[in-house]
Amino acid sequence: MRVAPVDIAGLAKLILSPECKSIAVLTGAGVSVASGIPDFRSPGGMYDTLCPDLITATPAQRNAMKHEPMAVVTWEMFEQNSFPYMEVRRPFILGTKNHQWKATIAHRFFELLHVKTNKLTRIFTQNIDGLDHQCKKIPTEKIVNVHGSISSASCEGCGTKMDFVKFCEAVETNIKDIYNPESGPKESTPILCGNCKKPLVKPTTVLFGRSLPSQFFERVQEDLPNLDLLIVAGTSLVVSPANSLCYSVPQSTVRVIVNQEPVGEELGIDYSPESTHDFFAQGKCDDVFLELIIALGWLDDLNVKDLPPSSAKLVQENTAN
Template sequence: MKSVTDLATLARFILSSDCQSIVILTGAGVSVASGIPDFRSPAGMFDTLRPELIPFLKTATERQRKLMALDPTYVVERGMFLENSFPYLEVRRPFILGVRDKKWKPTIAHHFASLLHKKTNKLTRVFTQNIDGLTYAVNLPEDKIVSVHGTIGKAGCETCGQDMDFKNFCAEVETKIKDIYSPDLGPKESNHILCQCCGNATVKPKTVLFGSSLPTEFFDKAAQDLPTTDLLIVAGTSLVVSPANSLVNNIPSDTLRVVINNEPVGQELGIEYGTNTKRDFFARGDCDKVFMDLIDELGWLTDLNGETNNLPEASVQLIKAKLRR
């Protein structure tokens, strides 16, 4: 295995016969350019349930409101949802309807996966930890994508597993779930969205709630893909959430690992940084900028420029600036 020291040598490796199977693991950082906040950044999940909004969650019990005030992630905890589905649906209402309305566009990072598949046929899988559904918006075959934590873009019952048409679900959310962010919009009070199969008020986007098991697809595809992976690209993730972060260690010892992120991650998992490492390459920077530069090194910038109608404005401006140079 030859060491990679820059994006040019990475591009040459991707195009070489030594590289036949590429796996990508993505986190919230690849969607930031679309306008979807990182989990821990301002307006992310930790900021979404602001203290001043908690009183508006009148459907929650006092105990539930206290738990959410202490830790906003309780709003996506399975036990909480099964007790009372309203807090989750009220907090998630703008996100659910925004996905329906295609409020956010896939970024350069998402388009890289699509170009990689079309240009080389070496993309084995994208394991995405994101629930925004943007990986599906770049015309990748669905069997190339594993949504590790589920997706907002599909709906079903948490109790019995029965699927619900997403557009019908969104119509129910729009007319039955209170908008706690803009109280003048939508209904004055929330009403239950009932499962047509089991009758429980536990219909929600098909995301994995805290306390739930991951889809078996994650474990099945990881076991299938990783033994023959030549290149693992880790992008926009802190690598602190298991078992998704296990991918970096469940690949052959000679598999090249590339980290694309604003800061080093995964040292506790054995990823090495510095000039002496041969297996790991760190491409520091915003995901969109790094992936654009990699696409340029691969000779695919013209193809990327042809996707400007399906890119957020921030990504389009990056491409235009690159082409002017």
């Protein structure tokens, strides 16, 4: 029976061992923070910095967002008023179009894991930033965008797709910039669907209150029964059903949690010293995965030119040492 490692060296040994044949990854916002994209729940993240008074909304809708910032990404809010979502997401949408962010060390580790071992079964990413897809050596079918992607657009009502470049042009001209009022239009105007004429066009992200892609459920059923190692990285594990991966894997599956603080204890993750099922690799995702890359002997395969500045600096510092 596989036993959870007690350190990064042990994790590297497990990954390379013949008894570990299938590895899946569940990622959250923490794997993308080094790219410059803030996460949702940490200080400085979207929920923390949300300013409802600047958003085009009714007093009742603003009060709802003040009480619960997550309201801005719900179907209930978007169906009533598309502007809160679009105004909050404007910089993210246009930044994605302009390739503003780069895949981090964490993303590049997943790519190396596939190239070096061929054991990467699936990446289940809760992130909508599309950075996994910058890792071109990972086959597209191995990446499941659990909550959709911000790099494509369609109508939330009828499902009609809209060319992403044209959508971004409409965002620039129709949606006000609440973060930089001197840029863009002074007032937001609707972006209408070319088919149903409703103001429900948005990036293909999954709003709270809407169903996840069927691909998620299909791949979970397909992958989990034979999984040897589950790496959970940079996620608070508070969003279901993505967090169900943690308790749906077989008892024989080793679970590795890469995060700055313990998460998922209510899901059965065991952080006690006696745990033989779980390993807590505490730290920032880029720090932990760079240590793992070094332990695996893959450091020379990292190209700093492909990394965001903070990730490249971290690699260079370790190379110098």
